[in-house]
């Protein structure tokens with residue numbers, strides 16, 4: 487994975503979105519039963535704040551990223 491803007495390939499900021507399953511039973515909100523896995527939100531270059539286009543990554547790199555972050 488390399489930033490196309492500045493060439494950085496070492497430091498990236500990843501914003502993730504945590505998903506929780508909320509159940510409402512008989513009008514009562516139940517606390518989430520399990521921690522959802524984070525849904526990948528955005529990857530930014532830590533050097534220049536350029537947004538990394540995830541669609542432009544090759545499949546192997548994207549898969550490695552998902553696995554290392556525990557993202558579905």
Ligand SMILES: [Zn+2]
Nearest residue numbers: 489492531534
């Ligand atoms: Zn960059």
